[in-house]
Amino acid sequence: MSEQETLGLAEEFAHYRRTVLDKVEVPGPAAVRRAVRGRNRRRWGATATTALALLGGSAIGYAAMSGPDHRPGPVEPTPSVSVSPTPTPTPTPSPSVTSGGPASAVPDGRISRAQLLDASVTLPAWRAGPGCPTSQTRISGDDREGVNWLVALDHGDVDGDGAVETVALVQCVLGTRGPMQVVAFDRDEAGKVVTLGRVVATTIDKPQWLFALDVVSDGTVRVQVGDIAPGGGWPAEWSQRQWRGYRWKGEAFAQVSGPTTFGQNRHDVNLVVTATNLVLAETPDGSRAGTVTVRIRNETGLASYVALRLGLPATVRPDGDGWAACRNDPETTREPVTCDLKGLDAGKEVVLTLGFRVAAGTTVASGKADVDARPMDADFDFVEEVYDPDNTVVITYR
Numbered sequence: 051m052s053e054q055e056t057l058g059l060a061e062e063f064a065h066y067r068r069t070v071l072d073k074v075e076v077p078g079p080a081a082v083r084r085a086v087r088g089r090n091r092r093r094w095g096a097t098a099t100t101a102l103a104l105l106g107g108s109a110i111g112y113a114a115m116s117g118p119d120h121r122p123g124p125v126e127p128t129p130s131v132s133v134s135p136t137p138t139p140t141p142t143p144s145p146s147v148t149s150g151g152p153a154s155a156v157p158d159g160r161i162s163r164a165q166l167l168d169a170s171v172t173l174p175a176w177r178a179g180p181g182c183p184t185s186q187t188r189i190s191g192d193d194r195e196g197v198n199w200l201v202a203l204d205h206g207d208v209d210g211d212g213a214v215e216t217v218a219l220v221q222c223v224l225g226t227r228g229p230m231q232v233v234a235f236d237r238d239e240a241g242k243v244v245t246l247g248r249v250v251a252t253t254i255d256k257p258q259w260l261f262a263l264d265v266v267s268d269g270t271v272r273v274q275v276g277d278i279a280p281g282g283g284w285p286a287e288w289s290q291r292q293w294r295g296y297r298w299k300g301e302a303f304a305q306v307s308g309p310t311t312f313g314q315n316r317h318d319v320n321l322v323v324t325a326t327n328l329v330l331a332e333t334p335d336g337s338r339a340g341t342v343t344v345r346i347r348n349e350t351g352l353a354s355y356v357a358l359r360l361g362l363p364a365t366v367r368p369d370g371d372g373w374a375a376c377r378n379d380p381e382t383t384r385e386p387v388t389c390d391l392k393g394l395d396a397g398k399e400v401v402l403t404l405g406f407r408v409a410a411g412t413t414v415a416s417g418k419a420d421v422d423a424r425p426m427d428a429d430f431d432f433v434e435e436v437y438d439p440d441n442t443v444v445i446t447y448r
Contacts, residue, residue: 206265226281318351336410370405
């Protein structure tokens with residue numbers, strides 16, 4: 051650039067300073083404060099907008115409640131927050147409600163002994179014949195004649211409704227062999243004791259007795275039944291016992307486990323014996339001979355074997371073909387003479403004509419002898435009978 055050009059550029063800069071810069075107002079302290087306040091208002095507005103976007107309705111509600119006199123103070127800037135959309139909750143099914151109001155719990159059927167004795171209940175009908183009250187009656191805590199006696203009690207959910215029921219063993223006391231039944235009780239919605247149903251009952255045939263009950267965890271009612279009722283000379287230990295299980299089938303109880311029949315009870319037998327007297331008469335060889343007719347009848351049950359004994363003197367010996375029915379050899383037996391017979395069914399009888407002989411020259415005085423028949427079981431063990439006086443008869447011999 052030439053010297054002349056340099057002088058011209060300097061003159062142009064001087065003219066600019068004279069005409070333009072003189073019109074620029076240098077900001078003083080007041081102008082600075084106004085600028086700062088403006089920037090603060092812009093920053094507060096941006097921050098408040100972000101907070102309202104995050105807080106939504108809650109912030110708006112707060113502002114409405116606070117009013118202009120309770121406006122929140124300055125808020126420091128906060129980092130931006132990323133908000134994920136809130137998933138829509140899955141509706142929860144509401145409990146079913148009946149027209150009568152909210153669903154109610156299943157009534158509790160646990161009834162104590164005292165509560166059951168204090169309640170008026172209806173029992174299932176007793177079997178035909180003399181019985182005890184059944185309609186709106188009280189169960190008794192003792193075994194007085196003519197009352198419904200509470201023998202045993204247990205609890206469990208027998209109908210599968212999730213609540214406990216009460217199961218009772220009840221006897222109609224009529225002498226020593228009154229009928230028995232196991233009955234399930236529950237409560238209605240008002241708390242009243244109601245009868246659910248009969249589990250099992252005794253019969254004229256079998257079972258004739260109920261010994262115990264037990265409700266297990268799956269709701270099965272187990273009952274210990276006996277074939278023959280104790281009493282009348284029949285000890286309880288003679289009865290055959292079985293545990294049988296029963297379940298509620300919606301309308302009634304039905305047997306679901308255990309035996310359904312009884313085998314032969316070894317004590318259920320009653321032999322009755324009759325016999326004629328023995329009269330010995332002279333024979334051509336000088337001996338004396340005679341016969342005894344023995345009749346053995348089995349009134350009940352089954353005798354697997356029968357043992358016949360005749361208590362005659364040892365000098366009076368078995369003789370003749372009448373002893374052919376004996377399983378043993380009677381001639382080898384002495385006082386008494388024994389004849390082991392085969393079995394005898396109920397209602398059957400056997401008649402034996404048994405010969406006896408006294409050797410020539412042997413003197414036998416007149417006397418009396420027992421003729422006795424006893425039942426034996428399959429193991430050849432003697433069996434006790436309920437009534438045994440009719441197992442023996444006394445005859446005379448001469």
